[in-house]
Amino acid sequence: MTGQDIDFTKSGVSRFPNRDLGVPRFKCEVGVPLAQQKELGHNRFHPDIPPLFECDPGDEVILETPGYDDYQLRDQDDDSDLNFDLTRTHPLAGPIRIRGAEPGDLLVVELLDIQPLSGIGYSNILPGMGGPLKDWFPNGFKTVWDLHGIYATSRQVPGVRIPAISHPGILAVAPSHELLEQWNRREDPLIETGEAGPRAEATDTAVLRTLEGEEWARVAAKAARTIPPRENGGNMDIKNMSRGSKVYLPVFVEGALFSCGDLHFAEGDGEITWNAIEMDGATWVKFDLIKGGMARYGIRNPAFRPSPVDPNFGTRYISFVGYSARGDEQRYLDATMAAVDAVEQAIDYLTKFGYTPEQAYTIISVAPCEMHVGGIVDIPNAAVTLSIPVDIFDQDILPTA
Template sequence: MTQKLSSQHLFYAFSAKLEPAMRVDQGQEFTLETLDCFSGQIKNQDDLLDRLDWDNVNPATGPVYINGAKPGDILGIDILNITIGKDSRVVVAPGEGVPGSLISSMETVILQHKDNVLDFRGMAEIPVNPMVGVIGVAPREREIPNGTPEKHGGNMDCKVITKGCRVYFEVEVEGALMGCGDLHAAQGDGEIGVSGAETSGEVLLKTSVYPRLKGLPTPFLETQDMVATVYSAKTADEAVTGAVNNMVMFLTRFLQISENHAAMLMSMAGDLRFCQVVDPLKTVRFEFPKKVLPALDALHS
C-alpha cells in the first residue's frame, strides 16, 4: 500500500525546525496531495489577487522524512506521476510579472481540464502538461519561504519537473525534510505573467540516495533524454552564469571532460533556458542532451 499524505499537512517555508508529517524508506513510493499556489483561495473569476491572504500562498505538502538520508548525501526524487485537479486558474495584475507595466486591471480566468486540453476563453487550446512548481529539501541554517527558489529548491517553476523527471538535491538536514506543491496544468518557460495554470492535485514520488553523485551541483535534473543544472539568483545574468558554470563543473568532475571541451560541447549541443523570472530570485537551467554523451546514461549506475 502506497503511503499518502493529505493536503492538510502543509508548510509555507522550508525549515529544519519542521516536524516530519510522514516517514518513508528509500525506494518506497508515496503520494503527496497538494493545493494550488493560492491555497484554494481563488474559487471563481471574481476572486482577484488583491483579495488573497498572502501569508497562505505557495503551500507545499510535507515535510517527508527520508529514512537514511544524511547531510551531504545527494538525494534523487523521482516524479513517477502527476494527477491534476478538475480545473486551473491563471491571473494577471498591474505591476506583476514581466509585462506588468502593460496590464491595466486585475483578472482571473478559471480553466476547465477537458480531453487533456485547457480551453482559454474559446480563443486558444493549450495542451495539458502537468508539472511541479515547488519542490525541495530543508536548508540547514535558515527558514526559506516556499516562494523563494534557492539551492535547496523551492519555487523553481521549472516545467521540466514533470512525470519521468528525477530532481537531485544535496541533503542538508537528517531525513532531508522534503516537500512539494504548486502544481501547474501548463506553464511556459519564464512564467512571465506571474502564474501558470495553477491547480491542485497529487504527486506520486520515490526517493533514493546516490553515493556516487556526492558533490553534484544541485539542484540538478535528469530525464530520459537530458540532464540540466538549475540556478537561482537576484538577476537573470547571475542565474545564467550559475547554471552554465555548474554544468561545466558537472561535466569536468563526473565525466572527466576538460573545461575547454565542456565549453565547446555546451556551445554546440546545450540549451540555456529560463524556468521563471517572476519570483524574488530568477531561475535558469542549462540542458545537455544525453545522446551527445552516452556516458551520461551510466551516471548513477
C-alpha cells in the same frame, strides 16, 4: 460483468483490492486552506518543521496539495479575488523524512505521476506581481481554466487549447540552520529595495505543521518564504520537470525532509506572468539516495533529467528574437532584457489575431512555449528566442504573403 459487480476501493493507488500497491497517500481536502488542515504540511522552509512521514530509499508516496493560492481563488468571472493574501503561498505537503539521508548526499526524486484534484486551474496576472511587464497591466487579469483530460481551455482566453505538461512548481528539501541564515543574510537587503519578497512581515500566516506556541513563534520568525528557488530546490517552476523526470536534490539535513506543491497543469518557459496554469493536485514520487553525491558529482544546486513526455509540435512554432538593445537603449549582454524584448514582440504579434494584450501575455506564460538563450557572447547584445506552438490555436497564426 457490470460495474455494479466490481468491488471498488479507495485504498492504495488501485480501485481493485487485489491490485492495491499500498502506496501511502496523504490527502488534501479540496477547498480547505492549509491552516485548517495543517497536519498535511507547511508554507515556509525551516529544518525544525516536524516530518509528516518517514520512509526508506526505494519507497513511494503520493502527496496531495492545494493550489499555490491556498484556495483563495474562485471559479467565477468576478476578479475581486485577485488581490488575495500572497503570504499564504505556497501550501506544501510534507516534509517526508528519508531514512539514511545525510548532509552531502543527493536525494533522487522520481516523478511517477502528477494529476489535478478539483479540475479547475488559474493563471492570473496579479496586480503588482505580473512579472516583468506588470506595469502594462496594473489592474491584473483573471483566467480560469477547465482541466479535462490532457487539455485545458478557458472562457477568458478563447480559441486556444493548452496541452498538459503537468509538474510540481516546488520540489524541495529542508535547509540547514546555517543555510537558512545565509539565505536571510543575502536576501534581507533586497527586501528593502523591493527586489525580493518580504520574509517575516506576516508570520501569523505561517503554517508549520503541528508546531504551536513558543516553538511555532521561534520557527516562524526565522523561516524562509517559498517564493524564490534556492539551493534546496524550492520554487523552480521548470516545465520539463514533469512525469518521468528524475530530480537530484542536495541534502542539507539528516533525513533530507522533502516537500512538494505549487502544482502546474502547464507552463511556458519563464512562467513570464508569475503564473502557470496553477492547480491543486496529487504528486506521486519515488525516493532514492546517492551517498556523498554532492561532492562526488560537484552538485551544489538541483539537477534533473527532463521528462520524456512532451507535446509533439515538431517544428510547428513561430519564434521571436529579442536583443539587449532597443531604440536608444543599450545594455551589455543582458539576457533578461532580451527575453522581455522577445515577449513584447510576441504580445504585439498575437494582438493582430484578435487577442488582447492581457490574453496574449497569459498565453505566453501558460502554453508550452520554448525560451532559449541564442547567444551571450556577441558583445554587446544578448539574443533570446521565444517560440510559440502554433497548433494550440484554432486559427492559423503564421505570417502569409
